[in-house]
Amino acid sequence: MECRELTAFAVDRLTGASEDTAQRELDRHLELCAACREEAECIERAWTALGQDADAQVTPEFRDRTLALLEDEMLRARIREFQPKARWARLVAEAAAVLLACVAGFWLARRGPAPPAAVPTAAPTVRPDAILRDNPRLANVSYRAGADGKLEVGFDVTARQTVSGRPEDPAMGKLLAYLLARNAETAGEKSRAIELVSEHYHSGAAASPDIVAALTSTLKKDPNPGVRKKAADTLAAFPTTPDIRAAFLEALRADRNPAVRLTAIEALAASAKEAPDQKTIESLREKAQDPAENGFVRAKAASALKNF
Numbered sequence: 001m002e003c004r005e006l007t008a009f010a011v012d013r014l015t016g017a018s019e020d021t022a023q024r025e026l027d028r029h030l031e032l033c034a035a036c037r038e039e040a041e042c043i044e045r046a047w048t049a050l051g052q053d054a055d056a057q058v059t060p061e062f063r064d065r066t067l068a069l070l071e072d073e074m075l076r077a078r079i080r081e082f083q084p085k086a087r088w089a090r091l092v093a094e095a096a097a098v099l100l101a102c103v104a105g106f107w108l109a110r111r112g113p114a115p116p117a118a119v120p121t122a123a124p125t126v127r128p129d130a131i132l133r134d135n136p137r138l139a140n141v142s143y144r145a146g147a148d149g150k151l152e153v154g155f156d157v158t159a160r161q162t163v164s165g166r167p168e169d170p171a172m173g174k175l176l177a178y179l180l181a182r183n184a185e186t187a188g189e190k191s192r193a194i195e196l197v198s199e200h201y202h203s204g205a206a207a208s209p210d211i212v213a214a215l216t217s218t219l220k221k222d223p224n225p226g227v228r229k230k231a232a233d234t235l236a237a238f239p240t241t242p243d244i245r246a247a248f249l250e251a252l253r254a255d256r257n258p259a260v261r262l263t264a265i266e267a268l269a270a271s272a273k274e275a276p277d278q279k280t281i282e283s284l285r286e287k288a289q290d291p292a293e294n295g296f297v298r299a300k301a302a303s304a305l306k307n308f
Helices: 003-015 020-032 034-052 060-076 086-111 128-132 170-181 187-200 209-221 225-236 242-254 258-274 278-289 295-305
Strands: 137-145 151-158
Touching (some): 034 295, 170 209, 187 225, 209 242, 242 258, 242 278, 258 278, 258 295
16 A cells, blocks of 8 residues: 555544455555554544544434435436326326327237237236226336237336334334335435334333344344444344344444444443343453454443443
């Protein structure tokens, strides 16, 4: 590496984003360059100071405005579909039927006589008027000319559903876990799902096993460090269970984001203070003595050990 690359290499090491080869290259350069060694120490001190700042409080107005901007940006990337009001639904359906009939007639005239019909294997035909009766939203629309001369229009029909229930209701727990584990396709959607869980399961309240499983899975596997941090913060607010402790021990050992490792230390230390756990103490001791670990993480682990 060259001196001009120091900042990028140093920040990657602090965030856990650098590969082993890059770390060794940085170490070799720092051994030979006193100026870069001093600069690297300044960067680490600044990183440590920033880590000591309390998290900024997010106001409801800022969160609502941010979510609105994110939603607007996501909508720009999607195909906007016209959804006729009830007054126009019949006219639009009739116009669409006439258009499809004209297209079918033109296509058949160009194609010539139809070949003998094959044995039908498609799903049963659904009447369009039955689908359009409630003015649903049609998504993933596709068009295809069938071998028997018919036109096929495929689409997904979506309808809004509303479910209400108390947070301790197992059915609501399953629904929230599903939203978190399977229905969130982007980092922003998953973060909002985690916030939803955090808002309705307050500190000290036991969450359902489904929610705990979804959050621990997110903490272990999600590629986005910010999403993993939110999952860790939410798990830290729940009463510790063996699954939660195991997830934090794994995060402390292997998560590349120092902020996640710090949350893991705080949660494990709080749990061990109530019920001392030998594996937790050993893991904290290893982190406190690990020369390759971030300085602030080492200090946090050492501070936690003093309470035992």
